[in-house]
Amino acid sequence: MKSEKISEFTTGRLSIYLRCLNQLAQEGTETISSQGLADRFNLNSAQIRKDLAYFGEFGVRGVGYDTEGLRQHLTEILGLNRRHRVGIIGAGNLGLALANYKNWEASSFNVVALFDNDRARIGKTSLTQGHAGNNPHGVKIYDVREFPTLARELELEMVALAVPRDTAQAALDMVIAAGIKAVLNFAPAQLEAPDDVKVKTVDLTISLESLSYFLAQPQSEGESDKS
Amino acid sequence: MKSEKISEFTTGRLSIYLRCLNQLAQEGTETISSQGLADRFNLNSAQIRKDLAYFGEFGVRGVGYDTEGLRQHLTEILGLNRRHRVGIIGAGNLGLALANYKNWEASSFNVVALFDNDRARIGKTSLTQGHAGNNPHGVKIYDVREFPTLARELELEMVALAVPRDTAQAALDMVIAAGIKAVLNFAPAQLEAPDDVKVKTVDLTISLESLSYFLAQPQSEGESDKS
Numbered sequence: 001m002k003s004e005k006i007s008e009f010t011t012g013r014l015s016i017y018l019r020c021l022n023q024l025a026q027e028g029t030e031t032i033s034s035q036g037l038a039d040r041f042n043l044n045s046a047q048i049r050k051d052l053a054y055f056g057e058f059g060v061r062g063v064g065y066d067t068e069g070l071r072q073h074l075t076e077i078l079g080l081n082r083r084h085r086v087g088i089i090g091a092g093n094l095g096l097a098l099a100n101y102k103n104w105e106a107s108s109f110n111v112v113a114l115f116d117n118d119r120a121r122i123g124k125t126s127l128t129q130g131h132a133g134n135n136p137h138g139v140k141i142y143d144v145r146e147f148p149t150l151a152r153e154l155e156l157e158m159v160a161l162a163v164p165r166d167t168a169q170a171a172l173d174m175v176i177a178a179g180i181k182a183v184l185n186f187a188p189a190q191l192e193a194p195d196d197v198k199v200k201t202v203d204l205t206i207s208l209e210s211l212s213y214f215l216a217q218p219q220s221e222g223e224s225d226k227s
Numbered sequence: 228m229k230s231e232k233i234s235e236f237t238t239g240r241l242s243i244y245l246r247c248l249n250q251l252a253q254e255g256t257e258t259i260s261s262q263g264l265a266d267r268f269n270l271n272s273a274q275i276r277k278d279l280a281y282f283g284e285f286g287v288r289g290v291g292y293d294t295e296g297l298r299q300h301l302t303e304i305l306g307l308n309r310r311h312r313v314g315i316i317g318a319g320n321l322g323l324a325l326a327n328y329k330n331w332e333a334s335s336f337n338v339v340a341l342f343d344n345d346r347a348r349i350g351k352t353s354l355t356q357g358h359a360g361n362n363p364h365g366v367k368i369y370d371v372r373e374f375p376t377l378a379r380e381l382e383l384e385m386v387a388l389a390v391p392r393d394t395a396q397a398a399l400d401m402v403i404a405a406g407i408k409a410v411l412n413f414a415p416a417q418l419e420a421p422d423d424v425k426v427k428t429v430d431l432t433i434s435l436e437s438l439s440y441f442l443a444q445p446q447s448e449g450e451s452d453k454s
Binding site for chain 1: 236238239240241242243303304305306307311313319320321323324325327328329330331334335336384385389391392408409410411415425427429430431432433434435436437438439440441442443444
């Protein structure tokens with residue numbers, strides 16, 4: 001198992017800073033100090049300065065950060081200045097839940113296709129198959145055997161794997177063979193990929209572990225948060 | 228919107244260290260230095276020392292950490308030395324996917340009940356309703372109106388909200404009224420809770436943002452990882 005690199009922790013925090021800045025921009029706040037940002041959103045001001053310094057000089061001493069400028073910089077650094085086309089392998093409950101996830105609408109990601117090997121699902125959409133969720137249009141479910149062709153035709157850049165553990169590596173191999181370089185894996189499996197492909201495994205139990213910590217050490221913190 | 232506190236970033240890293248130590252213990256590695264841990268799992272050794280020092284002195288200079296001792300310490304700190312009983316509100320695609328998520332088996336969490344307001348779903352299980360997934364037993368779907376009673380009878384400690392954005396706050400209010408102190412929220416909504424209740428909102432788009440960063444800055448890192 002390879003594990004988190006620090007740079008990945010950092011990009012996770014940049015995502016959070018960007019959400020804060022988007023909210024400040026909406027509210028019309030033009031400048032904010034690292035301390036102001038920390039106080040407002042329960043962050044750590046030293047960590048903010050360190051993280052942002054890594055990507056260049058964004059702030060002006062005594063004035064703070066230019067909200068809109070920093071927002072645009074972070075959007076560019078994170079590659080969110082254009083929409084990415086995403087495919088999902090697996091149209092079971094998880095794949096359908098992902099396809100119908102309401103947050104995509106406001107995000108830089110566009111889920112354009114689902115793939116499955118179940119004939120009963122192929123040809124339907126994420127709305128006709130299973131529960132409708134919140135996606136007003138629905139995402140079409142294709143035969144997974146068409147993936148190599150459709151990945152190019154649909155110009156997919158990222159793929160989410162929502163398949164059982166036993167088939168995850170085979171699905172990943174197919175995705176890599178089609179030239180995809182960024183994969184989000186939801187299967188609880190340790191997957192092998194070449195160095196030029198980024199595979200991020202999402203472990204849903206980790207989110208519960210921070211809640212468990214809170215129950216074990218309830219004095220530590222009590223605020224709601226976004227992560 | 229309130230956002231991540233540093234202590235939550237830290238608990239996230241502790242979860243990752245624990246996964247690494249579990250693997251080392253399985254392999255029979257008795258001691259490991261922070262540098263050894265960092266090299267093996269692509270972590271940052273200074274960060275490891277800082278994070279662990281916060282919870283007391285675990286290492287011996289020149290020898291490193293006692294793998295089994297540190298593993299037990301982290302398990303206790305994170306409150307994972309016993310299983311937590313979890314309920315899920317919402318038996319749509321996401322709720323069913325969570326209930327059938329294979330990783331629970333090896334985790335400290337036990338999903339014991341689903342709740343929904345849809346008569347077509349109530350009384351079924353996560354296996355008879357929707358796609359079977361990997362859970363060999365299935366989780367029963369109860370009428371959400373029974374939640375206040377069943378939360379106590381089933382001794383629920385944590386609840387996952389897998390409901391539409393518009394009903395998330397009402398669901399959370401019901402959960403809090405039943406005395407639950409730890410809630411994992413999957414709805415893209417900003418929820419209000421009292422200080423003694425921990426609400427962790429999981430934003431699935433954040434995981435994709437680190438992939439987007441990799442595509443935008445492909446030289447930055449290329450390894451598979453667990454997060």
